Amino acid sequence: MKLARIIAGTILLLAAAGALGARYLAPAGYEQQFRESLDAPPSAQHLLGTDDLGRDRLARLLFGTRISLLLAPLAAAIATALAAFIGGIAGYFGGWVERCTLLIVDLFLAIPWLFLLITVRAVLPLNLSPESSVAITFLLLGFLGWAASARVVCAGTRDLMQSEFAWLARAAGFSGFKFLRVHLLPNLRGTLLAQFWISVPVFIIAEANLGAMGLGVSEPLPSLGSLVGELQNAVVLHPHPWQFVPLIVLVVVISCFQTLMNKFEVRA
């Protein structure tokens, strides 16, 4: 398993490096059109060919990977922060505060969250700029994806509150924010880190699902989800092997996250 994690980590580092250096590695801009070679097969000039609009597929893949790889962790950080705040408060105060919070959590978990996401994403304005669509897509993921993590954090906080060191700390006069900062948060770090890593692949998958339905990042900006969405017509009309590279990259990236995630789950 250690070897698998090393391989997964290396692949992710390579993908991240490629995505971050997209500006230098990509043979062209993600929106640059080569009108003389529409839907061209791979060649020395275009290693993965071009799409229907004559845009270089490799360039779009590199820039798309950058958006998904950078913003999914950002959304996961938002969701984890919300979960830490809401779950932490519920576990810290207990009693009716915890019961009311868990009811809200149950409510969020009762509605399949992709359904909620599709619905809320679809009612956003039609005239969004591509940059706004990126921000909104990942902010929505962050703001709607906290519920499951909040339940875990709440349970973790409750357990900590009943532990001996917490009793001792409170008996020594620690309370409120200081108790939270000095005693609870450092001990919850493992749980929060695990929740963060669990959320990253979940959000990449959610963005891919949204993108495939045309509700993710707007054109001409690419993301792994929107690149998969572009395949929809190609699959029905004239599929070529090189068109499936974004799909393979997406699955490999998520698999690597899942492999690394196991380590954090064990640690937590």
Place this chain on the structure above:
Amino acid sequence: MWKKVFLALFRIAAIMLLAGFLGGTLIRVAPGFAFDERQLNSSLSAQSIQAIRQARLADADILHYYVRYLGAFTHGDMGMSQTLNQPVRDLLRDRLPATLRNLAWAVGLAWVLGLALAAASQLTGSRVMTFIGEGLSGTFISTPAAVLALVFLLLRFPPQFAPALLVFPKIYRYCHNLLRQSYALPHVLTARARGASGLRVLIWHVLPTMLPQVLALFGVSVSLALTALLPIEVICDVAGIGQLAWQAAEGRDLTLLVGLTLVVTLLSVSANTFSDLARETLLRGKA
């Protein structure tokens, strides 16, 4: 027992009401709700556009809208879909059977596949079986539903089998861990040491121990299958409620969206409640 059932039904009703309100509120406060795409249609007259705008404004107060909606709902009226121009009840009646059929296929197949692979891996103790199980579950747990839908579309496979492949990894991993823990229990070790056959140990000693925990996963598997079905129905063009939700979301159809939220929540919460009740009954029977 009846008290438990009554409380469970009350809980389902309460969560449905709150979920409908939550869904409606989220849709209502989304910044693009006040705008209707039909307003961009240049062939419509100024009066028609004004009427569309007025209809949209009528739903502006979400609390008022929801109370009115629930009042009509108690009389069996779920309102009129603005985009499809049909009663929501009729739309749901047309689309729900396809989704329920696909849901049943997905959950059934996922459980058969997950349990079979986990049991085969544990009973044979073969590394190859474990490798196959881990490999398959690892692959499908990393595959977005939309990607699998595209693959099924390309290979012309029946789309109802796709969600099963996305749900089975959770079942396999959970059951595999449970089986491993159950086989390490003292009474199972004793039974094996006394020479009980593998099948006998599984049926009489292992399954009864793990059944309550397995049942707890049933509700979750239904929710997972429902989530997976949404993009699959859209991409594979299956006329179910996933596709309907997609159409409603695109048309900003609040009435249809609230109706769908209620139905989807009902399915998900009912499965979880059934799971909990069955588990509690089983545990009480054991005690």
